[in-house]
Amino acid sequence: MTAVMAPVGTTARRFRALSRRRLGATVVVLSAVVVLLFVVSLVVGSVVVPPVDAVLATFGVGEDATVFVIQELRLTRAGAAALVGIALGVSGTLFQRVLGNPLASPDFLGVAAGAGTAAAAALVLGGVAGFTLSGYALLGGLATAALVYFLAWHRGVSEYRFILVGIGVGALASSVTSYLVARAEFSDARAALSWLVGSVGMATPGLLRVVAVLLVVLAVSGPGLARMLRALELGDEPARMLGARAERDRFVLLGVAAVLVSVATAAVGPVAFVAMLAGPLAAIALGPTSRSILASGLMGAVILQVADLLAQHALAWPISTGVVTGAFGAPYIAWVLISAARETSAG
Amino acid sequence: MRPDHLLEARGLTLGYDTTPVVHEVDLVLPAGRITAIIGANASGKSTLLRGFARLLEPRAGVVLLDGEPLHRMRPGDVARVLGMLPQAPVAPDGITVADLVGRGRHPHQGWFRRWSAADDAAVDAALHATATADLVDRPVAELSGGQRQRVWIAMALAQQTGILLLDEPTTFLDLNHQIELLDLLVDLNRQRGTTIVLVLHELNLAARYADLLVAMRSGRIVDAGPPAQVVTAATVRDVFDLRCDVIPDPRTGAPMVIPIGRHAPSTTG
Numbered sequence: 062m063t064a065v066m067a068p069v070g071t072t073a074r075r076f077r078a079l080s081r082r083r084l085g086a087t088v089v090v091l092s093a094v095v096v097l098l099f100v101v102s103l104v105v106g107s108v109v110v111p112p113v114d115a116v117l118a119t120f121g122v123g124e125d126a127t128v129f130v131i132q133e134l135r136l137t138r139a140g141a142a143a144l145v146g147i148a149l150g151v152s153g154t155l156f157q158r159v160l161g162n163p164l165a166s167p168d169f170l171g172v173a174a175g176a177g178t179a180a181a182a183a184l185v186l187g188g189v190a191g192f193t194l195s196g197y198a199l200l201g202g203l204a205t206a207a208l209v210y211f212l213a214w215h216r217g218v219s220e221y222r223f224i225l226v227g228i229g230v231g232a233l234a235s236s237v238t239s240y241l242v243a244r245a246e247f248s249d250a251r252a253a254l255s256w257l258v259g260s261v262g263m264a265t266p267g268l269l270r271v272v273a274v275l276l277v278v279l280a281v282s283g284p285g286l287a288r289m290l291r292a293l294e295l296g297d298e299p300a301r302m303l304g305a306r307a308e309r310d311r312f313v314l315l316g317v318a319a320v321l322v323s324v325a326t327a328a329v330g331p332v333a334f335v336a337m338l339a340g341p342l343a344a345i346a347l348g349p350t351s352r353s354i355l356a357s358g359l360m361g362a363v364i365l366q367v368a369d370l371l372a373q374h375a376l377a378w379p380i381s382t383g384v385v386t387g388a389f390g391a392p393y394i395a396w397v398l399i400s401a402a403r404e405t406s407a408g
Numbered sequence: 409m410r411p412d413h414l415l416e417a418r419g420l421t422l423g424y425d426t427t428p429v430v431h432e433v434d435l436v437l438p439a440g441r442i443t444a445i446i447g448a449n450a451s452g453k454s455t456l457l458r459g460f461a462r463l464l465e466p467r468a469g470v471v472l473l474d475g476e477p478l479h480r481m482r483p484g485d486v487a488r489v490l491g492m493l494p495q496a497p498v499a500p501d502g503i504t505v506a507d508l509v510g511r512g513r514h515p516h517q518g519w520f521r522r523w524s525a526a527d528d529a530a531v532d533a534a535l536h537a538t539a540t541a542d543l544v545d546r547p548v549a550e551l552s553g554g555q556r557q558r559v560w561i562a563m564a565l566a567q568q569t570g571i572l573l574l575d576e577p578t579t580f581l582d583l584n585h586q587i588e589l590l591d592l593l594v595d596l597n598r599q600r601g602t603t604i605v606l607v608l609h610e611l612n613l614a615a616r617y618a619d620l621l622v623a624m625r626s627g628r629i630v631d632a633g634p635p636a637q638v639v640t641a642a643t644v645r646d647v648f649d650l651r652c653d654v655i656p657d658p659r660t661g662a663p664m665v666i667p668i669g670r671h672a673p674s675t676t677g
Contacts, residue, residue, distance in 0.1 A: 070528025
């Protein structure tokens with residue numbers, strides 16, 4: 062170690078320029094892909110609309126038939142895939158980074174399961190549908206998140222306890238859902254099951270507007286949240302030594318993540334694994350030099366858009382988006398667990 | 409950065425559950441000096457340091473920073489004056505050295521006041537001081553234990569606080585790296601006037617490098633003062649339950665502890 066001197070900051074500046082370039086390039090590319098996929102999902106279908114006509118039709122310009130197909134049949138679904146994908150991607154990466162675990166996504170922490178239980182209960186017991194059903198799902202997700210936080214509290218919330226309590230509460234919620242579905246009328250059970258798989262096609266313009274407003278609020282508060290996260294993910298004590306209020310910041314960040322996933326689930330049902338995959342895939346795109354909530358959100362959009370395009374058009378008949386994401390998510394979990402086990406045995 | 413910040417405990421009692429671990433400690437940490445807290449395991453030395461770092465709230469008594477109760481100050485204000493390297497911190501998965509060290513600038517930034525030239529200069533100074541400038545783009549998880557410890561210290565240095573607390577910073581380091589680290593702390597202390605307070609396990613290193621030793625046992629201060637005053641055969645017996653000889657370090661004259669053990673012939677008796 063050499064003596065303490067006062068260099069001009071070239072090493073730090075060069076590295077920062079490098080990571081900022083990589084981040085900028087990744088965000089631009091991902092944004093372009095999101096736009097491209099959005100247009101593609103307007104274009105393809107039983108009637109193929111040329112891209113320019115499709116974009117114009119979103120603004121109500123063009124032949125009546127085309128405007129109808131785009132605005133009434135495809136626009137909401139295409140928009141939902143992008144916006145809900147962003148919400149899920151941001152939610153997942155917040156959970157993962159606050160809790161310091163790649164598997165700590167809302168898929169496993171009970172929030173999505175709780176939303177599902179509330180929706181199933183409303184559907185089976187109350188015959189509720191549509192916007193009200195989404196309201197129940199939203200409340201269910203938020204209530205479950207609050208319950209997990211409360212149960213995990215013991216002089217503060219530790220990451221480990223939050224994950225374990227979340228998994229437990231999630232399992233409990235799933236079993237209640239199964240019970241509700243099992244004792245339901247046949248048609249209700251069918252509706253509940255199809256809701257529980259989750260599909261972008263379930264989104265309505267009203268729900269989409271809620272998601273959009275939420276994302277605008279998120280964009281405004283983004284820099285503050287990122288600042289909290291940068292300190293908190295170092296651990297409680299280092300964060301507090303940097304002047305952060307670790308307990309409060311964790312509450313805020315988990316709260317934002319829970320609201321995002323609850324609203325997303327209310328809009329499209331519990332589409333599996335998008336939240337879990339977005340952060341790690343964005344990290345691969347970014348490389349080790351930078352981390353970004355925004356890139357994770359955009360990656361979430363790409364995943365959900367691709368999954369929904371596959372769900373609608375890959376097979377002869379359309380399937381739910383959740384079926385596709387589930388099929389891709391499961392091998393990823395296996396891979397994470399296997400590589401974690403390998404690291405443990407090697408280290 | 410004012411180098412003359414004064415940290416002081418008055419009647420400080422600290423604890424984790426119901427049992428207090430540190431009892432009614434009165435201690436002034438002199439500004440611009442290196443103070444080492446020594447003692448056996450479970451003597452309360454790390455707890456006392458955590459109390460000074462405001463990681464523990466006092467059960468009774470108070471910690472004063474420049475005469476103001478530490479727990480009533482705004483965390484962000486404290487973080488510009490008082491930094492600490494916690495024991496065995498764990499970096500987030502995949503984070504690079506430059507990213508981690510850069511986060512030491514957190515208290516100097518805000519929601520809207522972002523990265524500045526001063527931040528770059530502080531990070532560079534910290535990287536060079538800890539000889540980690542070559543590692544900037546490496547993930548922290550891939551480094552050796554000694555390198556990782558230096559990177560965390562670099563983060564604490566980038567924070568540019570007038571007071572730096574370190575909880576057993578030499579643990580897990582080879583002896584040469586322990587010496588390098590302590591030399592670095594002396595550099596910091598001499599060139600910037602940084603007040604340094606560290607918990608050290610190794611008694612001889614503490615006596616060699618600290619201006620002031622604080623010896624603890626069972627949550628109380630047994631003795632505090634310059635090494636020549638504190639490190640005596642009698643104090644070492646009281647603090648560590650260890651029979652020893654104390655001789656002067658041939659190079660610096662600092663007191664050196666030579667444990668006697670059961671098998672040494674009793675020639676010096």
